[in-house]
Amino acid sequence: MICKITKKKIKPFMTFGKMPIANGFLRKNQFKKEYFFNMEVGFSKEISLFQLNDHPAPKQMFNKNYPFFTSSSKEMVKHFKSYANWIKNKYKRNLKNLIEIGSNDGTFLKNFDDKKINLIGFEPSKNVCEISKKNGIKTINEFFNFKNVRKLKNLKNKVNIIAAANAICHIPDLISLIKGIDFLLDKKGLFIFEEPYLGSMYKKQSYDQIYDEHIFMFSASSIKKIFEKYSFELIDIIPQKTHGGSMRYVVGRKGLSHISNNVKKILREERIKNIDNIKGCLSFKKNCEISKKKLLTRLNFFKKKKYTIAGYAATSKSTTILNYCNIGSNYIDYICDTTKEKIGKYSPGMHIPIVSMDHFKKNVPDKIFLFAWNHKKEILKKEKNLNKKNKWFAHIKI
Ligand code: SAH
Ligand code: TMP
Numbered sequence: 530m531i532c533k534i535t536k537k538k539i540k541p542f543m544t545f546g547k548m549p550i551a552n553g554f555l556r557k558n559q560f561k562k563e564y565f566f567n568m569e570v571g572f573s574k575e576i577s578l579f580q581l582n583d584h585p586a587p588k589q590m591f592n593k594n595y596p597f598f599t600s601s602s603k604e605m606v607k608h609f610k611s612y613a614n615w616i617k618n619k620y621k622r623n624l625k626n627l628i629e630i631g632s633n634d635g636t637f638l639k640n641f642d643d644k645k646i647n648l649i650g651f652e653p654s655k656n657v658c659e660i661s662k663k664n665g666i667k668t669i670n671e672f673f674n675f676k677n678v679r680k681l682k683n684l685k686n687k688v689n690i691i692a693a694a695n696a697i698c699h700i701p702d703l704i705s706l707i708k709g710i711d712f713l714l715d716k717k718g719l720f721i722f723e724e725p726y727l728g729s730m731y732k733k734q735s736y737d738q739i740y741d742e743h744i745f746m747f748s749a750s751s752i753k754k755i756f757e758k759y760s761f762e763l764i765d766i767i768p769q770k771t772h773g774g775s776m777r778y779v780v781g782r783k784g785l786s787h788i789s790n791n792v793k794k795i796l797r798e799e800r801i802k803n804i805d806n807i808k809g810c811l812s813f814k815k816n817c818e819i820s821k822k823k824l825l826t827r828l829n830f831f832k833k834k835k836y837t838i839a840g841y842a843a844t845s846k847s848t849t850i851l852n853y854c855n856i857g858s859n860y861i862d863y864i865c866d867t868t869k870e871k872i873g874k875y876s877p878g879m880h881i882p883i884v885s886m887d888h889f890k891k892n893v894p895d896k897i898f899l900f901a902w903n904h905k906k907e908i909l910k911k912e913k914n915l916n917k918k919n920k921w922f923a924h925i926k927i
Contacts, residue, residue: 530569530571530582530583531577531747531817532571532573532576532578532580533578533580533701533703533744533745534573534703534704534755535573535576536564536576536759537573537575538617538925539571539572539573540571541569541570541571541582542570542571542572542807542810542811542814543569543570543810543813543814543817544567544568544569544570545568545569545570545736545739545849545852545853546567546568546587546852546853547565547566547567547568547878547918548565548566548567548740548741548769548848548849548852548853548878549563549564549565549569549848549852549877549878550564550585550590550741550848550877551740551741551742551845551846551848551849552558552587552590552595552596552597552742552845552848552877552878553848553877554596554843554870554871554874554875554876554877554883555874555875555877556873556875557875560571560880561567562900563877563878564585564589564910565683565821566583566584566585566741567582567583567692568584568739568740568741569581569582569583569584570582570739570810571779572807572810574806575754575805576751576754576755576758577748577750577751577754577799578745578747578751578754578755578807579619579727579746579747579748579751579810580718580744580745580746581739581741581743581744581745582827584701584741584744585741587653587672587699587700587701588653590699590741590742591653591672591699592653592655593626593654593655593656594622594653594656594870595654595655595657596868596870596871597633597657597661597845597868598633598634598657599633599634599636599637600634600636601867601868602907603907604637604675604771604904604906604907605771606636607655608635608769608771609637609640609694610640612637612692612694612777613637613638613640613641613725613799614640614753616690616692616721617641617643620689620690620719623689624643624646624689624690624772625645625646625647625687625689625691626646626647626649626650626687626688626690627641627646627647627648627649627688627689627690627691628648628650628651628684628688628690628691628692628713629648629649629650629651629691629692629693630650630651630691630692630693630696630697630700630706630722631651631656631671631673631694631695631696631697631699631719631739632650632651632652632661632666633652633654633657633661634657634660634661634664635650635660635661635662635664635668637692637694638650638661638666638668639664639694641818642744646665646711647667648667649667649668649669649670650666650667650668650669651668651669651672651673651677652669652670653670653671653672655670658670659703665812666738671901672790673700673706673709674700674702674705674706674709674872675705675708675709675712676705677709678708678709678712678713679709679712684712684713685712685845686712686713686714686715686716686718687715688689688713688714688715688718689714689715689717689718689719690718690719690720690721691710691713691714691718691719691720691721691722692720692722692800693721693722693723694722694723694724695723695724695775696722697724697745697747697774698724698725698742698743698744698745698746698747699742699743699744699754700744701744702905703745703755704759707755707756707759707761708759710734710761711759711760711761714782716785717781717782717785717786718782719764719779719780719781719786720761720779720781721777721778721779721780722777722778722780722788723769723771723775723776723777723778724745724747724775724776725738725743725746725747725772725773725774725775726746726748726768726774726776727746727747727748727751727774727804727809728748728798728799728802728804729773729774729775730746730773730774730813731802731804731809731813732774732926733773733774733810733822733925733926734813734817735773735902735924736813736814736817736820736849736850736853737746737844737846737847737849737924738772738773738782738846739849740845740846740849742845744922747776747778748799748804748805749763749766749778749792749796749799750794750799750804751805752778752780752798752918753792753796756780757770757783760782760783761780761781761782762780762781762782762783762784762786762788763777763778763779763788763792764779764780764781764786764787764788764789764792765779765788765789765791765792766778766779766789766791766792766795766894767779767791768795772901772903773902773903776795780815782792817820817853820915820924820925821853824850824854824856824924825854825856825869827922828856828860831860831895831896832860834892836895836896837862837894837895837896838860838861838862838894838895838896838897838898839861839862839863839864839865839889839896840861840864840865840881840897840898840900841864841865841889841897841898841899841900841901841908841921842864842865842866842867842899842900842901842908843864843865843866843868843871843876843900843905844900844901846900847864847876847900848876848877848878850900850924851876851877851878851879851881852877852879854924856879857879857881857883858879858880858881861881861898862881862882862892862894863882863883863884863888863889864876864881864882864884864893864900865883865884865885865886865888865889866883866884866885866886867886871883872885884894895913895920896919896920896921896922896925897915897920897921897922898922898923899921899922899923899927901922902921902925902927905927
């Protein structure tokens with residue numbers, strides 16, 4: 530495989546096998562034509578970048594039927610309010626133009642209520658983009674890349690902040706992305722973005738963070754090394770609790786900002802914990818194999834006991850667990866979810882029925898596989914009458 534940044538050859542260190550599109554919930558008549566790719570992962574030693582090899586083309590994943598809506602999680606709505614407030618407080622003096630990459634249904638941008646700020650969202654998935662527009666947010670229904678950004682001639686070097694969350698790891702052509710950022714940002718402009726953290730994935734063994742859309746799992750070391758190649762530098766990092774452990778990265782033009790102590794501290798930690806080198810990948814691989822065995826042992830035990838099992842939340846992450854461990858309707862009767870676009874369809878690859886929350890309430894199983902483990906607090910609060918010992922489980926410690 531070829532590193533998506535250095536363009537040098539690297540050897541994949543593990544494969545999860547054939548994977549479908551993680552958010553490709555489908556109907557029975559679509560089973561035969563379902564798309565699969567080989568989900569291999571590799572690591573560039575030069576820039577410490579954890580990345581997928583093959584993956585579907587972005588248009589196959591982000592289109593008029595993208596079934597993920599930021600507003601489906603109350604906790605995330607709250608998080609985006611505090612993220613926006615953090616930006617407002619820190620940079621309020623000179624905020625004139627702000628762009629968000631991957632603005633989805635507009636949950637984040639909605640928080641900037643100052644009419645003097647020119648807000649623009651870039652969102653290629655048409656259905657979520659339409660919702661954002663209905664929310665009154667100027668949203669461009671295109672991929673953020675150099676070709677599309679160059680059309681915004683009047684914003685050349687005029688943008689103060691480009692923000693993003695859980696979107697940059699979805700963009701395979703990071704070089705074009707950075708060229709776009711360079712085109713738009715003013716001299717003191719900042720690129721601020723949050724992403725699931727490689728270190729948290731290693732710690733929790735949450736390999737389900739890896740799926741077609743998540744082409745990269747970033748760390749402070751990789752972000753530092755990538756941006757240094759393009760005359761930018763990592764100036765701050767703020768750990769976040771979202772999505773099982775994320776990082777907020779702040780990147781500015783080289784030599785113009787103070788570098789926070791947090792950057793040095795986290796880089797040092799990454800060296801000690803082998804997050805910046807291949808050793809971390811190799812022990813991760815071993816742990817994935819152990820985790821798979823443990824999960825299957827547990828499910829087989831449940832089956833032997835004749836327990837009924839259902840999944841809670843048809844997350845994109847669950848596609849990796851189910852396909853990697855080969856878990857289908859032989860173990861799991863159904864997966865319930867709140868998203869109307871998923872209900873009545875089947876899970877990608879393993880074809881487990883997706884049902885409504887109503888169905889779940891009428892058919893509560895003996896054991897509940899919490900696929901949305903990153904929303905545990907919110908879900909257990911909602912389902913407090915089901916909050917019994919040993920009722921909920923996941924492939925990781927929850
Ligand atoms: N920021 C939101 C959405 C994350 S899902 C949140 O954290 O909840 C990722 C989003 O990025 C999707 O809405 C997808 O359509 C969008 N996306 C994918 N590639 C993109 C690109 N090149 N430019 C802008 N948005 C992109
Ligand atoms: P994701 O992990 O791919 O982001 O998807 C989260 C899914 O979880 C989405 O389909 C909505 C679903 N969900 C529920 O069904 N109930 C909930 O309470 C929450 C927070 C999410």
